[in-house]
Amino acid sequence: MNEQDKNPQKDQIDKLFGELEQLAQQQQMDLGSDLSTLKAKMVPVLKNRETTACSPWDKVCLARHVQRPGSLEYINMMCDDFMELHGDRCYGDDTALIGGIGTIDGRAITFIGNQKGSNLKENIARNHGMGHPEGYRKALRLVQQAEKFNRPVVSFIDTSGAYPGLASEERGIGEAIARNLKEFSVLKVPVLCFIIGEGGSGGALGIGVGDKLYMLENAVYSVISPEGFASILLRDSSKAEEAANTMKITAEDLKEFGIIHDIIPEPVGGAHKDPQLVASHIKKIITRDLDILCSKPADRLVRYRIKKIRGIGHFNGAQSWWDQLLNIFQLTRALK
């Protein structure tokens, strides 16, 4: 799968239905809707087949596909109305990390998200979706604003990582990510996170701590890029494909690990083949989850979120810790 959306089965079906449609038109038969119904019926079959067939590396390629829909696309497809808000109130406005207030069926939601471009020029303007500290600080400002007004938060993750550059280090990318991890973990409003493409390391996690974490079927989430893993642990940066297949970075892996809550199916060939369909899946989940989570008292919400985060890790010699956590919550006026 070197050409990113080459897909023999899908191609064949497209071709066949194309020929059928042409035939029908030539004979002036009105079969258009029948044909599309039939085609649609074949999609789930295809999807299931493809899901199992798609290798982790294939998913890396799909997750990075230049046509893959990004945060703003999904937001605009889902929201009745959306107002983008800019700036960290301190240093700058980072176009690689967007945010704002949108409404879904009249419910106001604060959205944040990594933002790549959909072509080279845009990609350069958006720094390929690699955020600087001011981007993470803007996200923090917006989620704290959401908390102040009791507004839930939806986060879209789609970045190869925070920007590894001089300016980023000078302005404390480590501090910015660290602070977000801390503040997001005790935010008193629901936070839903969706990994829609690449979930790259600290740059992804920096807006990725929440109550629920979902991944699109072809999204990936990893501590380091396959290229980085290959170059460091396999001592050969060209072994990225081998790395990807070793690293356990697909939605299925992460669901098995209990790190994500669910997988959101994509159309055949990837999300960019039918962004509207994917948007409607995401929208349905947002509405369903927020109906439930928004009715919970803030302290229970935070307690549950912290408990989930606190439990992640694989080691020998675990101790029971739930009582201690409860203790702390009882001591802690600040979280009520």
Next chain:
Amino acid sequence: MNEQDKNPQKDQIDKLFGELEQLAQQQQMDLGSDLSTLKAKMVPVLKNRETTACSPWDKVCLARHVQRPGSLEYINMMCDDFMELHGDRCYGDDTALIGGIGTIDGRAITFIGNQKGSNLKENIARNHGMGHPEGYRKALRLVQQAEKFNRPVVSFIDTSGAYPGLASEERGIGEAIARNLKEFSVLKVPVLCFIIGEGGSGGALGIGVGDKLYMLENAVYSVISPEGFASILLRDSSKAEEAANTMKITAEDLKEFGIIHDIIPEPVGGAHKDPQLVASHIKKIITRDLDILCSKPADRLVRYRIKKIRGIGHFNGAQSWWDQLLNIFQLTRALK
């Protein structure tokens, strides 16, 4: 009074006592302590005389005197131990605005202060005490840290103003000062402010909102420099002296206006003549005030502070507003 500490009376007394001492030494008479006792007795007389004699412009000159003790000098003279803390955790460390934790008689206090240099080289390094946004943000970080740990705050004001430059505007000096005014006004720990030299405009006010505000006898506090006032309202920047005498900027004026709580006396010729003495005055006030204020519950502290700030202003047609303020405090969980 062009030479800043020229003082005919003081000079004369110095001269006379100098001659007396020389005489005594020549005659091998042990009169040293008698002479200094006598001299000390004349100081209060002199002081009172000078206070009334000193014009506002004279005070401007004294407040700006290059040898005038600064924040760090007073802190080091008063504290058993002091640890300077750096940085705004966002962009940089501003040496024109210092801060840290010190102890006075074992009580931990967070100190912040504008900081000039005591010679040209230091003055350049400290940007003449004119803070950039990161300085005001460092101050905010430190006072919020103080609030977290229930530690009182002491602020030393000594600046001609925030730095009026490109970098300052780029990083939002207006926002930084505005945020400080807001956050300081509801800080849940006591805040004592001392204007020790120049209190220049927003750059002074940016660390100057607190429960008690004191001025040294020769300090000044104004919305704009006399030079600025002269150039704009008197249309002649050389009329700074006239402006100073018009603007009502001395400690006495501000005490009469009810803006400051008290005036701290300085030795003859200004604070630099005996920094240790001034430090001991300030230290006494700090200890006295904190003994009282630290025992008050935070909500009462804040209510009193806000009431004071809210009441400042001269206009026709005032309304009663105290009930409304009380109402808001009753509504406001965040301030309890």
Next chain:
Amino acid sequence: MRDSKKEHYASFDDVDTKKIVTCPSCSSSIHRKRLEDELYVCPECGYHFKLTPAERIAQIADQNTFEEFAADLTSRNPIALKGYEAKVSQNQRDSDLKDAVVVGTCTIDGQETVMGIMSFQFMGGSMGSVVGEKITQALLQGADTNTPVILFTASGGARMQEGIFSLMQMAKTASAAALLEATATPLFIVLTHPTTGGVTASFAMLGDVIIAEPRALIGFAGPRVIEGTIGQQLPKDFQTAEFQQKRGFVDAIVHRKELRRTLSFLLSAHAKRGR
């Protein structure tokens, strides 16, 4: 804190007295009626003319819903400055305003709000005791009744004729914003041309959402002060709304034609509801 007076006479867009208005930005000649239809935005270059509070209210509030409060407050002369009373009187006559801000309540698309509108026409929108008090009353009314507050800024800074009292209005308005915040009531700021000095360094920068009109001048120290005192070369877009957005201090730049809709959206998005 800046020389608002000079700027006032140099660029104040005195649209009320002439039939044909010249755009201060592109020098186009525009019929007054046309300009009014365009909400006082130059149809040639998009320059946003300065508005009087009455014009702003007409553009933003639901018709006939604006009820002014604290209308009777007027300046005193706290530091007994020669000529200040006369100057205030002159400005009152010229502007038909009591001072540089009008505050009141109104609805926008039926949604209750407390609104304050500064006027650059009155002594360059400078903030003295009256402006400080009225802004403070607006913010505290918002806090007391849990009603969102919208403030339109336009100011040359602190009113130095009132000495230290003008400086203190910065603390006073900012502390009122703190109380509004403590009650979790939203504050929306609309920065209009020009907003500088002590207003920028107090409530103007404390909005939960900060909107700016296109190309508005927004800053603390004025360009002339910076170039004069420090001798620095300044970038071309220095202290424009666009510069401030790039620097992280403005949430959105909104064209005047979209402003009412935007504020209405923000009010509805911040309306109290079960989460």
Next chain:
Amino acid sequence: MRDSKKEHYASFDDVDTKKIVTCPSCSSSIHRKRLEDELYVCPECGYHFKLTPAERIAQIADQNTFEEFAADLTSRNPIALKGYEAKVSQNQRDSDLKDAVVVGTCTIDGQETVMGIMSFQFMGGSMGSVVGEKITQALLQGADTNTPVILFTASGGARMQEGIFSLMQMAKTASAAALLEATATPLFIVLTHPTTGGVTASFAMLGDVIIAEPRALIGFAGPRVIEGTIGQQLPKDFQTAEFQQKRGFVDAIVHRKELRRTLSFLLSAHAKRGR
């Protein structure tokens, strides 16, 4: 997230095995005994040698007060990576540690504290599930008992051999820091050479007070990554403690000889008392 291994063998200051030690910074030859007397600071150039947790404890804690907890935790192989178990075992033998951090309680001048000390010697101080859990336990113990926490960092970043679990330790430790904060219990961080990657981007930057040892390397992405990927020229002091202090992220750079006294001062300044 960085190639800690290379750095490890290139510069790890293996002071325990030789009588004469060569300073990695100035190449001076120093007697081991002398170096110990100098708290492992090069008497020639001031280079602060990397310390083992035992050495650090000896320098900082009151004698015989350190009581380790969570000592028995050891790594599993969560993503079933070939060779990981062997590597861990090798590091355990080489370092005489179970993993890259030691946590416990002790007193400093009689003042109770929870202390954690990372070791760069163990797999470059990388943070996997064990490090994350132990740091978390230290922070939560501090929160639960209202005892100040002091953490000495030294790390090449996340332990990528544990895949996504290593990334999650960043969130886990940071959320524990949030709980410590919520109980208003102080966290003091001492950044030692080197502290990078996922540790910098989590608990290391969350101290109420952040101290660094002189010239320690502190950053997120490593210089090689930045120069390699982006091709940027980097300043000479890039990512040193001094650079970080200038950039606003380090409160104080404290020489090792002053460190115990400084921590003792901070503990006493943050001791609970009637305000």
